[in-house]
Amino acid sequence: MSLPRFDYFEPKTIDEACSLLSNLKDEAKVIAGGTDLLVSMRKREISPKYIINIKKIPKLNYVRYNKEGLEIGAGATLSNIENSGIVKEKFPLVAQAVHETGPPPIRNIATMGGNLCNAMPSADTAPSLIGLGAKVKIQGPKGIRSIPVAEFFVDSGKSALQSGEMLTEIQIPNLSANTAGVFLKIPERSVIDVAVASVAAVVTLDAAHSNIVEAKIVLGAVAPTPIRAPQAEDIIKGKTINEEIIEKAALAAAREAKPRTRPDYKRELVRVLTNRAIRQAIDLFLPDALGGG
Amino acid sequence: MKWKIELTVNGEPYELAVEPWRTLLEVIREDIELTGAKEACSTGECGNCMVILDGKPVNSCLVLAVDANGKEVLTIEGLAEGGNLHPVQKAFVEHGAIQCGFCTPGMILAAKSLLDKNPKPTETEVKEAIYGNLCRCTGYVKIIEAILAASQSMAGGK
Numbered sequence: 001m002s003l004p005r006f007d008y009f010e011p012k013t014i015d016e017a018c019s020l021l022s023n024l025k026d027e028a029k030v031i032a033g034g035t036d037l038l039v040s041m042r043k044r045e046i047s048p049k050y051i052i053n054i055k056k057i058p059k060l061n062y063v064r065y066n067k068e069g070l071e072i073g074a075g076a077t078l079s080n081i082e083n084s085g086i087v088k089e090k091f092p093l094v095a096q097a098v099h100e101t102g103p104p105p106i107r108n109i110a111t112m113g114g115n116l117c118n119a120m121p122s123a124d125t126a127p128s129l130i131g132l133g134a135k136v137k138i139q140g141p142k143g144i145r146s147i148p149v150a151e152f153f154v155d156s157g158k159s160a161l162q163s164g165e166m167l168t169e170i171q172i173p174n175l176s177a178n179t180a181g182v183f184l185k186i187p188e189r190s191v192i193d194v195a196v197a198s199v200a201a202v203v204t205l206d207a208a209h210s211n212i213v214e215a216k217i218v219l220g221a222v223a224p225t226p227i228r229a230p231q232a233e234d235i236i237k238g239k240t241i242n243e244e245i246i247e248k249a250a251l252a253a254a255r256e257a258k259p260r261t262r263p264d265y266k267r268e269l270v271r272v273l274t275n276r277a278i279r280q281a282i283d284l285f286l287p288d289a290l291g292g293g
Numbered sequence: 294m295k296w297k298i299e300l301t302v303n304g305e306p307y308e309l310a311v312e313p314w315r316t317l318l319e320v321i322r323e324d325i326e327l328t329g330a331k332e333a334c335s336t337g338e339c340g341n342c343m344v345i346l347d348g349k350p351v352n353s354c355l356v357l358a359v360d361a362n363g364k365e366v367l368t369i370e371g372l373a374e375g376g377n378l379h380p381v382q383k384a385f386v387e388h389g390a391i392q393c394g395f396c397t398p399g400m401i402l403a404a405k406s407l408l409d410k411n412p413k414p415t416e417t418e419v420k421e422a423i424y425g426n427l428c429r430c431t432g433y434v435k436i437i438e439a440i441l442a443a444s445q446s447m448a449g450g451k
Contacts, residue, residue, distance in 0.1 A: 008313030103425030
């Protein structure tokens with residue numbers, strides 16, 4: 001099935017891209033990997049008159065590390081991110097989340113920037129990025145701004161990008177000491193599928209690895225946007241690790257989920273995934289402390 | 294309005310003028326007339342359109358031809374050398390990993406790509422490598438066997 005017709009641009013700089021987006025407004029769409037955009041176009045869900053390819057902007061395909069943390073360019077493919085030595089070593093949760101986003105041929109062309117800009121409630125990179133306090137850098141006619149990924153998702157399919165703006169970079173701060181995270185997703189069938197429910201759990205333990213000092217629990221695909229589960233977080237924060245409070249937190253997370261479809265099933269998935277994700281995150285510090293899950 | 298693009302396909306250079314809405318898959322099948330890559334799902338889920346683009350397996354139905362300008366493409370037709378089947382192709386034939394054959398070009402390219410990077414994959418790694426290739430006939434058992442067998446023969450029969 002062929003794509004609808006469009007005019008096509010290959011800007012060579014971010015400024016050029018933003019200028020095109022400002023002038024062409026709602027009739028233009030950015031293409032990065034194209035794995036969401038072209039599918040929507042093929043299904044005739046959208047028919048943009050203009051497509052702006054940002055992959056031809058030199059030097060947007062980077063994964064950089066400095067003392068603040070990780071900087072991922074808008075053009076970096078999921079494969080580039082997943083296979084980056086620094087990501088595997090210092091941000092394994094990011095590598096894990098990226099791995100779950102789709103099968104290998106999709107990961108070879110899709111981008112993290114695109115996954116965020118498409119703003120699906122089920123965006124697989126989002127829960128982990130929110131749990132890690134990541135931000136996105138946005139450039140537009142009014143200049144450059146950075147906002148937390150949590151604020152970048154405004155509604156189902158709607159990001160915080162204003163007219164003329166594009167996402168240029170994702171910034172992930174260094175993890176504090178004794179911090180680890182796990183991302184779990186239940187797809188319809190396999191990794192080629194969208195998440196039915198997903199959970200990222202990022203926990204910080206004390207130096208003795210017996211108490212949970214800080215916890216971020218982020219739920220995907222069970223609300224119009226990815227959401228934190230603050231009540232679940234409060235249940236385990238400041239507590240000694242034990243199975244009872246983990247299960248209490250999991251139940252709380254299930255109540256905090258706001259699924260609009262299949263609510264009972266999705267809430268149960270959230271309960272199970274939250275329990276597993278917290279246990280597995282703790283297991284990363286203390287293998288077999290809780291007998292897996 | 295057409296864009297001029299240059300592609301190398303199976304080692305041969307091509308110069309083409311294409312409209313921006315045409316995909317790499319369409320151009321390979323219709324302009325270059327290599328029909329090994331197939332269109333099935335059109336949404337990047339089945340892998341029947343798989344080609345190797347600059348060394349990486351991709352769903353060519355989701356690549357705009359203009360985006361492939363200046364890149365190298367390997368299709369299933371480019372795998373055999375001088376009439377000799379690639380070890381992966383041989384293994385698929387020998388292990389009965391081909392039924393209707395529709396998924397086969399994509400499967401073989403995914404397998405070749407895996408073995409180029411990871412010459413001794415585990416069964417789990419083989420399954421992960423073909424996650425993006427759906428087969429409606431075989432149930433995957435023979436396909437996985439063939440890929441593991443190919444890895445053995447490519448490693449010198451060890």
